[in-house]
Structures are given as structure tokens and as C-alpha cells.
Amino acid sequence: MVTLSVDYLSEIPTQVIISGQALSFADIVAVARQHAPVTISNKALEKIRAARMVIDRLAVDDSKKVYGITTGFGHLSKMRISSDQQVELQYNLIRSHAAGVGEPLTEEVTRAMMVLLAASLARGHSGVHAEIVLTLAEMLNAGICPLIPSRGSVGASGDLAPLSHLALTLIGEGEAIYQGNKLSGEQALQQAGIKPVSLHTKEGLALINGTHLMEAIAVLAIVDAQVAVRSAEVACAMSLEGLLGSHVPLDARIHERRGQVGQIVSATRLRHLLRESALNASHQNCARVQDPYTLRCAPQVIGAVRDAVEYCATIFERELHAVTDNPLIFPDEGDVLSGGNFHGQPLALALDMLAIALAQLASFSERRVYNVIGPHDWEEKGSETTLFLTPHPGLHSGLMIAQYVAASLVNEIKVMAHPASIDSIPTSAGMEDFVSMGVTSAHKLRRVIEQTQQVLAIELLCAAQLLDFRLPLLPGTGVQQARQLVRIHVETLTKDRVLSHDIEALVQLIQSGQIAAIE
Incomplete structure (x- = not known):
């Protein structure tokens, strides 16, 4: 059973290391509310790279039918996607799913989403490149807060719309708050000295298929x-x-x-x-x-x-x-x-x-x-x-x-x-x-x-x-x-x-x- 300390405020870590293991409640509070810096461990990077090797092998084999890699999404999973269209598919997924509405999420919820997404991807079962997880950590440490409309998720097949808006900033699109200013995602990353992520096969899907908003x-x-x-x-x-x-x-x-x-x-x-x-x-x-x-x-x-x-x-x-x-x-x-x-x-x-x-x-x-x-x-x-x-x-x-x-x-x-x-x-x-x-x-x-x-x-x-x-x-x-x-x-x-x-x-x-x- 979980027992949260009543003195949790004094037990918040000064930094959070993502190693592929479970984060704690205190870790999430530290990043979301106290802006504790985030580091990705070498152990986590090894897990991420091992999973990516599996995806790279599948991506070049058009004969295999793998959801979200050689197929479309949801009801469109019946559609086959050739190897030369797989990267375009990932960008199309994020842009089309960024259809959220309503007031933006608060900064603390957005930051919690980001660290939870990074931690999930770092467990080595999602098949992304390490650069995605490292860039999420960089954005958190720089204080870049993607502007994410709060409404639009039905809480199944992932928090698709909210996570798509988060992913937009990661690839240099969408909008974000940086140093108190509302900027385009591209401007925010540029001013913070962070390079936008270039998506590869499966990565758009990995970014938006998760429970990270409701979990945050x-x-x-x-x-x-x-x-x-x-x-x-x-x-x-x-x-x-x-x-x-x-x-x-x-x-x-x-x-x-x-x-x-x-x-x-x-x-x-x-x-x-x-x-x-x-x-x-x-x-x-x-x-x-x-x-x-x-x-x-x-x-x-x-x-x-x-x-x-x-x-x-x-x-x-x-x-x-x-x-x-x-x-x-x-x-x-x-x-x-x-x-x-x-x-x-x-x-x-x-x-x-x-x-x-x-x-x-x-x-x-x-x-x-x-x-x-x-x-x-x-x-x-x-x-x-x-x-x-x-x-x-x-x-x-x-x-x-x-x-x-x-x-x-x-x-x-x-x-x-x-x-x-x-x-x-x-x-x-x-x-x-x-x-x-x-x-x-x-x-x-x-x-x-x-x-x-x-x-x-x-x-x-x-x-x-x-x-x-x-x-x-x-x-x-x-x-x-x-x-x-x-x-x-x-x-x-x-x-x-x-x-x-x-x-x-x-x-x-x-x-x-x-x-x-x-x-």
C-alpha cells in the first residue's frame, strides 16, 4: 500500500533521474511544482536504443503488417503504409490529432505530463530514438512549457489531442511559453538553444499513445x-x-x-x-x-x-x-x-x-x-x-x-x-x-x-x-x-x-x- 508522507514538501528531491524505473509521487511534484532538473541515465538510454533497433528492422520490411508502423491508425489501420511514407505518417499523425480546445493546461500539469512521457518512453518498450527523451528533459530543464488546450481527450487510445499539442512543440511547431513569453514552438526551442526533434518511424505514435495527461x-x-x-x-x-x-x-x-x-x-x-x-x-x-x-x-x-x-x-x-x-x-x-x-x-x-x-x-x-x-x-x-x-x-x-x-x-x-x-x-x-x-x-x-x-x-x-x-x-x-x-x-x-x-x-x-x- 502507498503511504505518502505528510512532510512530503521537505522530501522532494532536488533532481530527478530517469533510469527506466518507476518515478515516485515526490519526483513528479519536484519536476511539476519545484522545477527540479531532469537527467536521463545511461541505463535508460541503453534500453531506449535496444527497443529502437527492433523498430529499425521492421521499418524496412514492407511485407510485415505492424500497427502504426506499416499501417495507418485507428479505423485506418487497414491501410498499408510503404516504407517511404512512414516518416510522413508520423508528422501527419501529430498535426491531425492536435485538435484540442479550451483553456491551456496549467504549467504544473504540463510539466508533469512531460516528465511522465519521458519516463514511459525511457522504459525501452516504445521504440523511439534517445533524442526524443533527451529533448523532453532539455525542455523541462530550460522551462519551456508547451501550450496545450485542456479539452479534447476521451481517455482511450491515449490522451491523443493533448499529447499531440505537446509533441508539436517538440518538433518545433505549435506554441509554448518560455521566460514568460508566448512564442511559437520553433522560437521557444531556438531561444533556449534546443534543436527540434526529427521524427522517425513509430515516434509520432509513441508520443501521443499514453495516459500521461490524466496520470499527471x-x-x-x-x-x-x-x-x-x-x-x-x-x-x-x-x-x-x-x-x-x-x-x-x-x-x-x-x-x-x-x-x-x-x-x-x-x-x-x-x-x-x-x-x-x-x-x-x-x-x-x-x-x-x-x-x-x-x-x-x-x-x-x-x-x-x-x-x-x-x-x-x-x-x-x-x-x-x-x-x-x-x-x-x-x-x-x-x-x-x-x-x-x-x-x-x-x-x-x-x-x-x-x-x-x-x-x-x-x-x-x-x-x-x-x-x-x-x-x-x-x-x-x-x-x-x-x-x-x-x-x-x-x-x-x-x-x-x-x-x-x-x-x-x-x-x-x-x-x-x-x-x-x-x-x-x-x-x-x-x-x-x-x-x-x-x-x-x-x-x-x-x-x-x-x-x-x-x-x-x-x-x-x-x-x-x-x-x-x-x-x-x-x-x-x-x-x-x-x-x-x-x-x-x-x-x-x-x-x-x-x-x-x-x-x-x-x-x-x-x-x-x-x-x-x-x-
Whole structure:
């Protein structure tokens, strides 16, 4: 099973070496977000060259029928291509498939795509020349970012349209951003001192037949999702303390009797965040018997999200060792096998599951926000605070609208949690008769993560305000650390002010991993 370190930001490598082996989540984050330099090892170059020798032998033999080498593509695979047309075929493939639309992919997703493509080709089963992989590394190290329209992939037979736009820059066509300027691919390469790639047999197909776009989004998403889960546990502990919730439902014996791993982990962490709580000691003899589910069942719900993230991480980790090209070259046997590793269904299902899990996390958080800005009928008399957590209710609205915003975000998240992978629209004249729509799943997930972070930021804002009302009694050690961290970025609300800036500051705090790292 995959366990991502909560301190992943400090464990990012300063350089990434592509050796033909699997990359790690940290490797992808390093290249995508920290611009770590990329090197291709000699071992990988040997694998690449061995596979290329197989293709070179096939390319001169018109009698053999090999998909994408001596034939056309998709439904056109019935068409034979002579040896003198094979190079033209590769250029035609990239140009014709570069039909994407919509806003460009972000720089971090594009860079993740590039390093994933390079790593896949470097495993020695795609049959490209080493210059392609070396040039991809050069482009990453120079900071050339191909402009890739975000829409156009159905997530099967590879992320064809997006990867074609990436490949255009590689051959000196298309558009790219270099040193903050939008340039033609040719200009960007020229200014960076990089020679455009000249395509040979099979290479256009190898560049665009892969799951690298949905994989890029997935890998970055799993890191952000784990940070979100751990941040949600901190926010939940803050709310529980502020609402004078019972610690009894966190007792280890309860969770051991169910045996769900994520539940046990979440309960353990919540207990640790709540240790040495003066607030808990202050209401040991209160009349309340049970708390609402968003407090009492926190380990069960957040733990289920933890388990879902763990499952998805396993799927994505496997893909980090994959070759998703077609056909695949097996140099030891001299075989070229046509299959379907480009199909995105494993990733599409996991991407949709992750969006559903995060929708639960955000919805769970919003319900606590609603309770935090109470008071509500279930609260014990004397424990409630002023409505909307303002010292001056009536004249001031306090945090009233923060909960509205959270509710709006959760409503949108629920819409986006509808799985894209359950739909299929056949393509290529029926040859590609069942597609994954995994890139749609990926794009939705990016938005779900962003809005989940915003909901959690609102809970941090409201819970910290409620804890201020409880002073001088202090919450558990971890919760107190969280409140103090929030207060570094956002002041206590004493009178009405614009809250958007506060929420954004806390979103950035969550994204930094500092909230998730609290123990």
C-alpha cells in the first residue's frame, strides 16, 4: 500500500533521474511544482536504443503488417503504409490529432505530463530514438512549457489531442511559453538553444499513445488529497473542541471493534490532536449524551475518505511504472505486440472515486461549519455562543455568510462528483467503441480539490473564532497549535470585515501543508 508522507514538501528531491524505473509521487511534484532538473541515465538510454533497433528492422520490411508502423491508425489501420511514407505518417499523425480546445493546461500539469512521457518512453518498450527523451528533459530543464488546450481527450487510445499539442512543440511547431513569453514552438526551442526533434518511424505514435495527461493530474491530485484529509482532521478537532464535543467516541476500543484501517488512523490522530485539553475537562459532567454525527462519527467518515485516497494512490503508483504506448516493443524477444495499455479506465475509475470521496469530506466539513456558527437546539444551555460568532450580533453579521459560501461550494462539488467514467461515446468509426472519459474525470477532480480546500479554509476560520470565544480555557495541544497558526494569518473577528481575503489566506495555508503537518 502507498503511504505518502505528510512532510512530503521537505522530501522532494532536488533532481530527478530517469533510469527506466518507476518515478515516485515526490519526483513528479519536484519536476511539476519545484522545477527540479531532469537527467536521463545511461541505463535508460541503453534500453531506449535496444527497443529502437527492433523498430529499425521492421521499418524496412514492407511485407510485415505492424500497427502504426506499416499501417495507418485507428479505423485506418487497414491501410498499408510503404516504407517511404512512414516518416510522413508520423508528422501527419501529430498535426491531425492536435485538435484540442479550451483553456491551456496549467504549467504544473504540463510539466508533469512531460516528465511522465519521458519516463514511459525511457522504459525501452516504445521504440523511439534517445533524442526524443533527451529533448523532453532539455525542455523541462530550460522551462519551456508547451501550450496545450485542456479539452479534447476521451481517455482511450491515449490522451491523443493533448499529447499531440505537446509533441508539436517538440518538433518545433505549435506554441509554448518560455521566460514568460508566448512564442511559437520553433522560437521557444531556438531561444533556449534546443534543436527540434526529427521524427522517425513509430515516434509520432509513441508520443501521443499514453495516459500521461490524466496520470499527471492524478498524481498531483493524490498529494493534494492527502493534505486535504489531514487538514480536515485538524479542522474537525478544532470544531469538536470549540463545540465542547465529547472525546469518548474517539476511544480506541470502539474503532478496533470495527477494524477499518482509515477509521483507526483518523481516530488515533484526532485523539492526539486533542490531548491535554482543558476544554474537555471543563465539561466532563455536562448533560449532553451524544453529539451530532459530524463530531461523533468523524473517524468513521474521514477514515473512509482516507481509505479511498489510499486505494487511488495504489492505482496511480502502478501507473508510474507503466508503459502505455501501443504497440509495445520487447527487445529481448524481438516482438512487437499491439494491445490496449493506453486505455484510461483504471485511472478514470480512481479519479472519479477520489472526487466522490472529497465531496464527502467537504460536505462533512460544511455541516460542522453550520454547527460552529450556531447556537443550535442540541447544545447544552450555557455552552452556546452568540449566533454567527460575532461579539455584536445584529449590528454585525459575523461569519454568517461564510457558511453560505461553504454551502454553495459543496453544492457545486456534489454536481462535479458525478462520475464521468460511467459514460462512453464511441470514436474512430467504432474501432474505439468504449472509451474511459478519464480526462473529464481528472479536470473535474482538480476543481473539486480546489473547492474542498476552500470549504476547509472556512471551517478553520470559523472554528478558530469559536475557540477564541472559549478562552481562557485552552483546547488540546494539537488544536491549540492549529489555532495559533490560523491567527498568524487571520486576526480574530471583532467587527465585520471582508472575509474573502481571510478565506484565501487560509486556503494558501492549507496548500502549504502546514495545517496537515500539525500533530
